[in-house]
Amino acid sequence: MSQPDPAAMNWSTENCTIGRAMAILGERWTVVVLREIFNGIRRFDQIHDHAGTPKQVLTNRLAMLCDMGVLVRHPYREPGERERHEYRLTAMGFDVYPVLVAVREWGDRYLADLEGAPAAMLHRDCGASVGVHLVCAAGHHIDSPHDVVTTPGPGARAAALPRTRDA
Template sequence: MRDMWPSRVDNCSIERTLAVVGEKWTFLVLREAFLGIRRFGDFQAATGAPRQVLSARLSRLVEEGMLRKAPYQEPGQRQRDEYRLTSKGMDLYPILVALMHWGDRHLADPEGPPVSLTHRDCGAPVALRLTCDEGHELPGPWAVAPLPGPGDRSGRLNSPDGRDR
């Protein structure tokens, strides 16, 4: 696996992504947003996050464009905001599903996973698969060759076989 990724890249997409979402409460907030939760109190009840932590995570997700605020007002109450996923936030769904599937496989209770994802239309189980644009299913990381992308500034992937040296 050492040959898979460069050990240090100045503009690494994985590092940048983790800087935004790589924290427990952020993923739990996103999990609840995908389940339809929109209001602060409901996020707090579902995640158990402390108020200040939750407020900071929601603000960061709004700032990063993964959630947007939408005003609402209950009769007799002041106007408040609820939080709705944006298309940028929706793009994180496969990541959450991949984390869930990994946890189901390696960390679930003996009785099995607590949640099963199924396709609403046909009821079949949902599975994530790594495929290329030609439709080939890839068996694992050894079937992937990392090559320099247009934003590569490191020069670390410029070896002839695409391997980090």
């Protein structure tokens, strides 16, 4: 007996915002560059030295993040040197922070060395650990993905054609 297709099969994915976000964030070095900038490492040479990002890759990622509006270049000049740029987060960039916290939590849970996590994120005011928690608009805490249902949003489009299965 065959399973019915999930309802999501009826929606197009051509304007999926997860797909669009991953087109910006979905490459390893992009997330590493953002990690560095969130940690206050904003200059090209510092990012290259600390993260080990290949120079051409770093150049490309910084340009893309600036082009997409995640970062902005800010000029600086050390005495006796030419003008250079450091990279600062825009409002769009700051909004990526919960994503990085969630990735860090997942990595700490499943990929940390036996000694434990290599870094901690602590609330500056009280020192408690920072984490990501799902909460609905009515204030209910979501404990499991099973407690969430995805439905078409206002920008949903019907799938072009129903998918067929091989006979």
